[in-house]
Amino acid sequence: DTEVTQTPKHLVMGMTNKKSLKCEQHMGHRAMYWYKQKAKKPPELMFVYSYEKLSINESVPSRFSPECPNSSLLNLHLHALQPEDSALYLCASTGASTEAFFGQGTRLTVV
Amino acid sequence: RKEVEQDPGPFNVPEGATVAFNCTYSNSASQSFFWYRQDCRKEPKLLMSVYSSGNEDGRFTAQLNRASQYISLLIRDSKLSDSATYLCVVSYNTDKLIFGTGTRLQVFP
Numbered sequence: 001d002t003e004v005t006q007t008p009k010h011l012v013m014g015m016t017n018k019k020s021l022k023c024e025q026h027m028g029h030r031a032m033y034w035y036k037q038k039a040k041k042p043p044e045l046m047f048v049y050s051y052e053k054l055s056i057n058e059s060v061p062s063r064f065s066p067e068c069p070n071s072s073l074l075n076l077h078l079h080a081l082q083p084e085d086s087a088l089y090l091c092a093s094t095g096a097s098t099e100a101f102f103g104q105g106t107r108l109t110v111v
Numbered sequence: 112r113k114e115v116e117q118d119p120g121p122f123n124v125p126e127g128a129t130v131a132f133n134c135t136y137s138n139s140a141s142q143s144f145f146w147y148r149q150d151c152r153k154e155p156k157l158l159m160s161v162y163s164s165g166n167e168d169g170r171f172t173a174q175l176n177r178a179s180q181y182i183s184l185l186i187r188d189s190k191l192s193d194s195a196t197y198l199c200v201v202s203y204n205t206d207k208l209i210f211g212t213g214t215r216l217q218v219f220p
Contacts, residue, residue: 031206042198042210043155050206090154098143098202102154 003027006091006103014111015081021106023074023091031055032074033100034066035090043090049074081110114138115201115211123217128189132214134182134199143202144175146184148195149213155198158184189218 004025013019023032031050035043048056049068057066063085065077074091086109092100117134124130136144144161159166161173161182172185182199199211 033208035210042213045207045209048206055206088152092208094206094208097160098208099145099157099160100155100200100208102156104154 004091004093004101004103006089006106008106009104010107010109012109012111013078013081015083017081018077018079020078021076021089021091021108023076023103024072025093025101026072027093027095027101028071029093029095029101030071031094032068033090033092033094034064034074034076035092037088037090037105047076078108081108083110086110113212114209115199117197117199117211117214119212119214121215121217123219124189125219126189126191128218129185129187130189130216131186132184132197132199132216134184134211136180136182136199136201136209136211138201138203139180141180141201141203144173144182145200145202146171146173146182147198147200147210149198150195155210158197186216189216191218191220194218 007022034046037043046060047066052068067075088105090105091103094100115136146158147155149155161175165174170187174183196213196215198213
């Protein structure tokens with residue numbers, strides 16, 4: 001099973017809402033990632049968890065809050081987002097080889 | 112200067128053509144190198160890892176030049192289905208995976 005599952009696939013939220021994106025992998029990978037991708041741009045790294053601990057935060061605004069409840073799950077909690085935060089949010093995981101497997105992404109629209 | 116840079120594209124080539132993409136990276140401590148392809152509105156998918164000795168997978172050949180901090184991808188006998196964006200990915204400090212700016216390929220009949 002080389003699958004990373006993200007839910008929901010699409011999300012529309014208001015600027016005062018609180019929502020969460022979820023990511024799950026069962027490959028025993030030790031590192032999990034959140035990326036943000038705007039149209040016609042490459043994915044931009046947001047956060048990395050290694051062995052369930054936050055190892056990299058690329059100066060992401062605090063309205064994005066990551067959480068890693070266990071080695072298979074990664075969440076991204078969203079609060080008070082802005083319209084410019086609308087993007088495709090991608091989750092990925094890596095094992096010993098550092099080859100990353102990506103989920104299908106959550107397409108987020110902030111209205 | 113971006114950490115990982117690629118030819119901007121787009122590359123428009125006929126079926127059967129050979130096309131080459133380049134990628135340069137700025138951090139000499141980079142450890143692992145990959146090429147991913149991304150179709151429109153889909154997630155990136157691993158195409159191949161890149162090794163110092165160079166490696167080939169069917170019509171695809173990847174090369175790494177550590178001295179020049181340069182990676183390349185060669186696609187031979189292009190197919191319509193090769194149309195996609197090709198992303199160079201560089202890893203250092205093990206956990207940090209950085210994407211290049213991407214190169215769009217369009218193969219026409």
